[in-house]
Amino acid sequence: MSYIALYRKWRPLVFEEVVEQKHVIEALKNSVKMQRISHAYLFCGTRGTGKTTVARIFSRAINCLSPKDGNPCNECEICKGILNGSILDVIEIDAASNNSVDDIRNIRDEVVYAPSRAKYKVYIIDEVHMLSTGAFNALLKTLEEPPSHAVFFLATTEPHKLPSTILSRCQRFDFRRISAEGVAQRLTDISQASGVSIDKEAALLIAKISEGALRDAITLLDQCMARGKENITRDDVINIAGLVNLDFTSQLVDALIKRDVNAVIKLVDELVMSGKDIAAFVSDLIQYYRNLMICSVSEKPEDIVNLSSSDIEHMKGQSKEINQDLLMLIIKELSMLEALLKWSNHPRILLEVSLIKICSYDFSIDKDDLYSRLKALELKVESGAVNTANSKPETRSETLNIKQKSATEKEKLQKNAGISHETKAAKSEETVSVSDKSDKSEETAAIPSGQPVNEWEQIIDEIKSYGRMGLFAYLQDTKAYEMGENLIVIVFNEGGAFKKTLVSKPENIEIIEKIASAKLGRSVAVRCWDDNAYNRKVLDDKDDEFVQKAKSIADKLNIPLNIIDE
Numbered sequence: 001m002s003y004i005a006l007y008r009k010w011r012p013l014v015f016e017e018v019v020e021q022k023h024v025i026e027a028l029k030n031s032v033k034m035q036r037i038s039h040a041y042l043f044c045g046t047r048g049t050g051k052t053t054v055a056r057i058f059s060r061a062i063n064c065l066s067p068k069d070g071n072p073c074n075e076c077e078i079c080k081g082i083l084n085g086s087i088l089d090v091i092e093i094d095a096a097s098n099n100s101v102d103d104i105r106n107i108r109d110e111v112v113y114a115p116s117r118a119k120y121k122v123y124i125i126d127e128v129h130m131l132s133t134g135a136f137n138a139l140l141k142t143l144e145e146p147p148s149h150a151v152f153f154l155a156t157t158e159p160h161k162l163p164s165t166i167l168s169r170c171q172r173f174d175f176r177r178i179s180a181e182g183v184a185q186r187l188t189d190i191s192q193a194s195g196v197s198i199d200k201e202a203a204l205l206i207a208k209i210s211e212g213a214l215r216d217a218i219t220l221l222d223q224c225m226a227r228g229k230e231n232i233t234r235d236d237v238i239n240i241a242g243l244v245n246l247d248f249t250s251q252l253v254d255a256l257i258k259r260d261v262n263a264v265i266k267l268v269d270e271l272v273m274s275g276k277d278i279a280a281f282v283s284d285l286i287q288y289y290r291n292l293m294i295c296s297v298s299e300k301p302e303d304i305v306n307l308s309s310s311d312i313e314h315m316k317g318q319s320k321e322i323n324q325d326l327l328m329l330i331i332k333e334l335s336m337l338e339a340l341l342k343w344s345n346h347p348r349i350l351l352e353v354s355l356i357k358i359c360s361y362d363f364s365i366d367k368d369d370l371y372s373r374l375k376a377l378e379l380k381v382e383s384g385a386v387n388t389a390n391s392k393p394e395t396r397s398e399t400l401n402i403k404q405k406s407a408t409e410k411e412k413l414q415k416n417a418g419i420s421h422e423t424k425a426a427k428s429e430e431t432v433s434v435s436d437k438s439d440k441s442e443e444t445a446a447i448p449s450g451q452p453v454n455e456w457e458q459i460i461d462e463i464k465s466y467g468r469m470g471l472f473a474y475l476q477d478t479k480a481y482e483m484g485e486n487l488i489v490i491v492f493n494e495g496g497a498f499k500k501t502l503v504s505k506p507e508n509i510e511i512i513e514k515i516a517s518a519k520l521g522r523s524v525a526v527r528c529w530d531d532n533a534y535n536r537k538v539l540d541d542k543d544d545e546f547v548q549k550a551k552s553i554a555d556k557l558n559i560p561l562n563i564i565d566e
Contacts, residue, residue, distance in 0.1 A: 065079075333354055
């Protein structure tokens with residue numbers, strides 16, 4: 001006899017063998033025992049969670065000659081006939097390939113005939129959301145008033161695509177994703193029954209890769225067992241699945257924390273030369289940083305992160321060296337990279353650029369420490385302990401020295417003339433204040449404000465080359481202006497409010513900022529304005545206390561400050 005794949009060989013035959021769908025199993029078993037059989041059931045859930053399997057078990061249970069506690073006996077002639085396909089009263093239909101009106105009409109014409117041997121004629125329609133609109137309409141009348149001997153099972157991964165008229169005529173059961181522990185336990189049971197042992201870490205890794213789909217996990221286990229080894233290890237799973245070793249990812253994260261660009265580039269080269277999939281690696285790297293975030297915020301990360309205790313301890317050490325805000329920033333950067341990789345012909349270059357950008361982040365920054373340092377600096381300025389003249393550039397210092405000398409000479413003359421010290425100080429401060437204002441106006445004038453972005457058309461074309469055709473279309477007939485060195489505003493014409501709303505989505509703004517920064521050669525933020533807002537030049541000056549203090553100190557020290565509201 002030919003070899004049978006493990007996922008077929010180990011398909012559950014009774015309700016108790018179904019993994020982690022207790023809320024569904026109990027309801028169906030009770031309906032069999034109480035003989036409360038509905039005419040239509042809708043099973044929803046992601047792939048590999050047991051929708052079709054449960055439908056098959058239920059179809060045998062309601063037709064079984066001697067059911068046991070709501071389960072089919074699998075021993076009577078009806079159960080055996082359904083299992084081996086000799087009884088044709090249980091019909092399975094793939095709606096993905098049989099989705100026309102004619103296919104459903106055939107069902108409608110046949111359903112009126114009584115079953116040949118079984119009590120119920122059962123129709124299991126898989127991927128029912130793939131039916132056309134006409135096919136749904138043809139099915140509707142049959143579901144509304146079916147014959148007493150007909151039972152329909154509709155299985156789908158996308159229930160939102162079903163018409164409400166279909167949903168309202170079915171008993172709906174939602175199948176949940178199977179937990180990693182449940183998948184790992186099932187894999188252990190299957191491997192032991194097959195005469196092969198599997199490490200716990202290997203089983204958990206397979207469960208993680210399968211993302212709650214038991215069928216995918218069993219298929220990967222079958223592939224690992226094909227190597228002929230008596231024991232399956234974590235490294236075996238990594239090699240079979242084409243994943244990157246956790247130690248390699250940990251080394252890369254260490255290099256990023258140390259901001260060692262040379263080490264990062266060498267590790268990327270090693271990754272590419274080993275033939276690993278860059279997109280899959282970026283996904284693993286995002287998951288790694290997610291685990292670091294869990295380690296930094298959770299008191300017991302081992303309850304959430306499915307890794308060994310030694311790996312979790314190492315991650316705890318790494319998480320202490322990275323600020324939580326930076327962790328989220330890195331995850332955001334890598335997520336955007338993952339989206340861009342789908343459209344790029346140069347994944348290695350994009351990966352290198354993103355990792356080098358992450359190396360430029362300051363991992364040691366601490367908000368509380370920064371605030372305390374700012375507060376201390378503010379107190380020094382207010383107490384006069386900081387010489388504001390010396391903190392300015394050389395040319396400004398020379399200018400102020402000349403002004404101070406002139407003020408001194410004036411003081412002597414004023415003293416001889418009997419002018420009070422208070423008047424002298426006020427005039428001296430007024431002189432310095434006026435000079436500072438004139439200098440500030442010169443510095444501000446050096447920063448372009450309201451100037452058109454000459455590279456805007458190139459930026460839009462670059463967005464098109466990334467495959468973002470929708471965003472490219474929304475940006476047509478728009479203009480871009482520089483409002484300072486690090487802020488660009490996109491101005492939409494009158495009537496472009498809808499386009500402005502769509503472009504303002506965070507994922508779209510991120511892409512525009514990334515491409516604009518690369519084109520302009522500096523980091524820029526992007527904001528969307530309508531034409532009236534730009535003409536009025538409305539700027540949000542409702543900064544928080546922290547920003548106000550920063551502006552105040554910058555003004556006293558005469559230091560240029562460019563704040564971009566993120």
